Amino acid sequence: MNNLLNTIPVNDYILLSAILFTIGVLGVLFRRNAIIIFMCIELMLNAVNLLLVAFSTLHNQPDGQIFVFFIMAVAAAEVAVGLAILVMVYRNFTSVDINVFNKLKW
Amino acid sequence: MVVVSKKPVHSVLYLIFCFFTIAGHYLLLNAQFLAAVHIIVYAGAIMVLFLFTIMFLNMNAEVEPHKPILLKVSAVIAAGLLLAVFTGVLKGAEQIPVISGDGQIGMVKNLGLVLYTKYMMPFEVAAILFLSAMVGVVMLGKKDLR
Numbered sequence: 037m038n039n040l041l042n043t044i045p046v047n048d049y050i051l052l053s054a055i056l057f058t059i060g061v062l063g064v065l066f067r068r069n070a071i072i073i074f075m076c077i078e079l080m081l082n083a084v085n086l087l088l089v090a091f092s093t094l095h096n097q098p099d100g101q102i103f104v105f106f107i108m109a110v111a112a113a114e115v116a117v118g119l120a121i122l123v124m125v126y127r128n129f130t131s132v133d134i135n136v137f138n139k140l141k142w
Numbered sequence: 143m144v145v146v147s148k149k150p151v152h153s154v155l156y157l158i159f160c161f162f163t164i165a166g167h168y169l170l171l172n173a174q175f176l177a178a179v180h181i182i183v184y185a186g187a188i189m190v191l192f193l194f195t196i197m198f199l200n201m202n203a204e205v206e207p208h209k210p211i212l213l214k215v216s217a218v219i220a221a222g223l224l225l226a227v228f229t230g231v232l233k234g235a236e237q238i239p240v241i242s243g244d245g246q247i248g249m250v251k252n253l254g255l256v257l258y259t260k261y262m263m264p265f266e267v268a269a270i271l272f273l274s275a276m277v278g279v280v281m282l283g284k285k286d287l288r
Contacts, residue, residue, distance in 0.1 A: 047233070049167075055226035058221050059263050065217035071150055071196060078188065082164055085180075091192040093171040098256045101176050105257070108183050109268045113275035115188050119195045120282040125201050 049090035056083035068133050070125075074118055081111050150196045158189050175250050 056079060063076030085104045092100025129136050149283045168177035257265060 050232045051229060052167075054225060054232065058225040058228070061224055062217060062221035065220060066214060067149060067186055071192065071199075073155055075153060075192065078184075079157070082161065086164055086167060089168055089171050089173050089176060093173065094241070096253070098252050099260075101173055101253055102257055102261050104173075104176055105179065105253075106261075106264060106268055108179065109272065112188060113271055115191055116213075116279050117275050117282070119191055119281040123195060123198065124282050 045089055046094050050087065053083040053087040068135060070122055070134050078111060081107060154189060154192050156195065158185050161185050175253050
């Protein structure tokens with residue numbers, strides 16, 4: 037099987053994952069719905085995963101893909117805990133608007 | 143699309159589409175096992191969790207109050223600057239030579255060999271992390287803690 041990075045330069049993948057990461061950051065800054073902020077965090081994690089896989093293929097080493105595997109595991113655990121916290125917060129505040137949560141500092 | 147769509151459910155659907163395209167990229171990059179795991183974990187598990195929570199909280203037709211326009215503009219500017227910094231910093235990677243293998247690096251056999259020998263310890267730690275996450279979610283999900 038041919039290596040794709042012989043035909044597509046790795047710079048394109050770097051640019052793609054930078055754009056994905058920036059979209060994630062933009063979403064976190066832009067929206068007030070906490071669930072959408074979680075989704076944007078997932079998007080950022082995926083951008084990093086894509087970059088790791090691209091470099092793993094570039095160097096022909098499996099280590100990067102193992103790290104992607106671990107990042108996926110951590111992301112799954114994080115989403116489960118985060119959504120549980122969100123459901124509990126919704127029970128207390130009946131809202132998922134992050135501007136309501138600034139009472140957390142009390 | 144994930145960012146700008148009004149309804150959270152549409153946002154989730156766009157995100158699933160995005161995940162499938164990323165899985166396609168993994169396939170193209172000779173990471174076949176990761177592509178399969180990516181679809182199973184993200185599109186199968188995480189997105190179902192998101193959809194379930196959104197429908198559980200009944201946010202379908204909710205009109206969400208938006209941030210003031212000044213904050214939005216500043217968010218766009220900050221993200222654009224971040225993108226500029228990324229492209230500036232990460233330039234120059236084309237000098238790295240491409241090492242062509244036989245394309246078998248992403249198969250289950252090779253990945254499993256590395257995972258269970260070189261990365262045995264992190265693997266166990268990830269298992270403990272999952273256990274603690276499971277306990278934590280059950281604790282949080284209970285109606286009243288004693």
